[in-house]
Amino acid sequence: MVHYVRFLLLGFLLLPLPALAGGKVYVYNWTEYLPEAVLNQFTEETGIEVVYSNYDSNETMYARLKLVQKDGYDVVFPSTYFVNKMGREGLLQPLDRELLPNLAGLDPQLLDKPYDPGNRYSLPYMWGSTGIGVNTAVIPAGEVTAWEDLWQPRYERQLLLQDDMREVFHMALKIKGYSSNSREPAEIEAAFNLLKKLMPNVLLFNSDSPRLPFLAGEVNLGMIWNGEVWMARQENPDIDYVYPREGANLWVDSFVIPTTARNRENAHAFINFMLRPDVARLCVEENGYATAVLAALPLLAEEVRSSPIIFPPAETIAAGEFQSDVGEALPIYQKFWEQLRTGN
Amino acid sequence: MKSSGRTERLVTVLVSLWLVLFGVVPLLLLVATSFFAQDPIDFFRLAPSLESYRQLLDPGYLQVMRRSVQFAALTTLLCLLIGYPFAWYTSRLSRPARVLVLVLLMIPFWTNSLVRTYAIRMVLGSQGLLNQALLALGIIDSPLRLLYTDTAVVLGLFYLMLPFMILPLYACLEKLDYRLVEAARDLGAGFLQTLLRIVWPLSLPGVYAGCIMVFVPTMGLFYVATLLGGARQLLVGNLIQQQFLNARNWPLGSATSVVLILMMALMLTGYWLVLRRLAGRRRQ
CATH class of the missing domain: 3.40.190.10 (Periplasmic binding protein-like II)
Structure with missing residues (x-):
């Protein structure tokens, strides 16, 4: 009997420990798509630790999300056509606008698109x-x-x-x-x-x-x-x-929160932070993509704002x-x- | 006495449990999945289907199989050609020297093979060490295209797999009774005759074991083809990885894995038959 109990105890030890939630946000992003300094700044300001991992294609990200039944990533960055697919398949949870006051600074031209009418599930990050x-x-x-x-x-x-x-x-x-x-x-x-x-x-x-x-x-x-x-x-x-x-x-990548996210509030805090003009500016200057945050544009250095590589002319x-x-x-x-x- | 028997039983139970949980169960799941139908939204549909195995007969997949077997065979052959003399001379060294050689052989294994594959890239690249050396020596005028070629893939596989060939060969050659070689020499056999009629036949179990240990894993090393071959043409390992991660076609990925496992089983059976024949011959 004693052995049986010991055996059971051993079995319990082999079970995964419950995740220590609270102070963390799990971010799953494209490779080289977010400056490390921004992640550090977020942790400094909010005390929330960022657990960061990368993918190199929408397909890989999607397959990974499908595998996770619970306690998964909190913020992911799918491209348009995957926002639409994932929303349809119930993989995304509706965003809580109350927790995202910074969305006021977003470019209206990138909002309310056919892939996510009314931006129920997603907000644009970069294009x-x-x-x-x-x-x-x-x-x-x-x-x-x-x-x-x-x-x-x-x-x-x-x-x-x-x-x-x-x-x-x-x-x-x-x-x-x-x-x-x-x-x-x-x-x-x-x-x-x-x-x-x-x-x-x-x-x-x-x-x-x-x-x-x-x-x-x-x-x-x-x-x-x-x-x-x-x-x-x-x-x-x-x-x-x-x-x-x-x-x-041309493509747009968006912030979304999967239904399996474990830190819903931290995820919103992270997205809201990323929508801040000064943070969006750092992302543009480091990674060289155009931001969806209009309010960040006046903050950009002149050579960044005038670069046709980042901001192509309208006819292009x-x-x-x-x-x-x-x-x-x-x-x-x-x-x-x-x-x-x-x-x- | 009693307690040691109990410990023994406990260990046996734990090991069996481990094997069942992480070996047998996943394998059964894999085999089962290969007989299900594909589903565009979920990974598979619970409907019996032989579709995945039929798909494997498509010319495209057959070609991937053929290419993979070719690459693995070439790698095995190269490993054998270099590994055999290496193992033979190592087994003839003094004891401390032998230990030193084996330790040197094993040290790279403390580094993850993915990291070592990246290291090969730094050697073979257009501005890599090898090209820089050749340019500096004046042997070539412009950098050679070495990376992202089939040669780079085979070279990488050879480098990663060589110890798996050497170790079983060494284990076998070390046990070889050297008096047999001396007797052959005394009776007038030359180098080639001694090798072909004495050493080689006695080392066959090691040769088979080494070949299996190189050939089988080589088929699955998908990242070597990706990193050194530029992912231009897929090997069977890439196919499995892609079916699971990108195409989300689990039945096809499983079926491909099952075919690989069957190939491995076939080779192991062959190995076992050879061992039995050799043992039988010795008894006569």
Whole structure:
């Protein structure tokens, strides 16, 4: 009997300890998308400890959230088309506006979008674009101006592509003159056939920190996010950003609170802090993406505010296309994406 | 006496419990999942289906399998070619020297293999150590493209897996009765004849064990293909990782894992048969 009790005790020891909630907020974000100084400042001001982890694609983040049944992440940063999908599937909890007074400073143009009418579940964090990165020390400026140029045979085994299905299909759909949110199987297949011809030019797929292969001299041309070029230029000013003629891929990433969050109030406190103009300013200056907090713009240094890399001119935005959900067409993309990657 | 028997029983129970909980149960879940249907929202639907296994027969997946087997086979061969002489000479060293060599072999294992893979990147990169050295020596004029090639993948796999080949070979060769080699020499056998007719046959159990220990894990090392190969073409490990993490197709990921496990089981059976045959031959 005594042994049996001992055995039971041992069993209990093996159970996970209950999470020590209260002073923590679990933040799950894209790699290099939030300055560490901002996290430290938040902890200093509020006493709430930030447990920070990263992902490199919406798909990974989504799969992780689906696995967690309770006590999960408190704040996550999905892109538009995932906000919509996750909201529909009941993975997100409605935001409490009472706890978010700073949302008054947000850009109205980025609010109440079709992917989240009335901003029930999400508030915009940053927006940016996917265009072409060029190391002008190797490839003369002006040689590459369009997505189409990446298909030139002279770039054999030289390109960096994002390891992101929707982003890669965006290029081909735009060249073909289709919407990059196409749900037409025939259009997606045409894009796939075009992408197959691009594969001999691809050297690597990376969407962790696409600027690193540029800085290491491994690649001189490829798809990249504008903010990554902004960051790369601090180390190597030869690296430049091109808005492709066919249109860049534009995206918005938003704050959301999953239903499985364990610190609902801390999550709101964190989002509210991030919406403060002085904090938003730090994020723009460090990561090189445009903030959704309008009130932060006057605070920015002149060279940041006037940088076309971060704030493209209106006609460039008009030429680009914002990502949105492709609904039931997703498995079609998935199938072609796999075929592309398995060497067919 | 009684208490030691009790301890023994307790340990047995704990170990069995551990194995059942973390070995058998997950394996059964995996096998079960592979026979369910895919679901776009949840990870799988509780409906019996052979769809995942049918999908594995698609030419794309077959090609991934073939590529993976090729990579693993090449890695195993390289490990054997380098590992065999290494193990042989180590087993012939004096005792302290032997210990030193084995410790040196094991030290890199104190570092996570992912970190070591990143280290290889720093050596092979365009501005990496190897290119810098070759440029400085005037052997090449412009950096060689080494990183993000198939060669880099095989090199990385070879580096990570080599000790798994050497250790079983060493264990086997160390026990080899050296008088047999001396007898062969006395009877006029040359180096090659001694190797092929005496040492090699006696070391076969080690060779098989080493090959299995290299071949099987190599199929699953997905991050090597990603980090050193540029994720351009997938290996079977990448496929499993992608099905679970990105495509959210758990049945297909499970089915792929089950196929890998079956391959491993087949190889282990082969190993067991060889051992039995060798033992039988010795008894005669």
